[in-house]
Amino acid sequence: MTAVFIVSLMLSVFFIFASSIKILGWQKTIFDTQLVFFEKYGLSRQIMFLVGCIELFGAVTILSSGMIGVIGAASLLVTSAGAICFHVRFDTWKDGIPAVSTLLLSSFVSYAKLNML
Template identity: 55%
Template sequence: MTLISIFVGLLSAFFLFASSIKIFGWQKFIFDTQLTMFIKYGLNRQIMMLVGLAELFGAVAIWFQGSVFGTLGALALLGTSIGAVGCHLIWDTWQEGVPAMITGILSAVVVWS
């Protein structure tokens, strides 16, 4: 159970950071880089914000392990990770999808537990 708690903490920290940038755009370099990728994928700023909101929900809800919210949070993070991996595999190189692959694996482990 300690390993799952570590995974939850890592996922929550990563996705709180990532979602805050997608929602508020407070870190200009990362925001501009991500927005450029979203546009390359045929998506717009509004979709980027929706992804950020899904990540924010997942990053908060994942702490409620043992309840339906914890599972839904981990599934939200798994879904955004799978979507990111797909976009990177289609439009980028697989290497750019490695962080999403890692968060996807961690999310899947949390969902499974």
């Protein structure tokens, strides 16, 4: 239970940071780098904004109990899986390492929260 909370909190903090940059663009260097990735993948700024909104939803709801916490963890799992697919297809596998980490952690939380229901 404590491990699930700690991992959920870590994912929440990370994805609040990442999503706020995608949504608001407040950190110019990271925002520009991410936008270049999205454009390289043939995705628009609007899609980047949408991904940021999904990440923010997951980051906030992963800390909840019950089914909403499972849905939050699953939304982070899906965005991480999507990031891996795009990195593998258009970049090198090394660019996907952070996404692999968040995929593994969100999978752990999803599984644990689902078993707590």
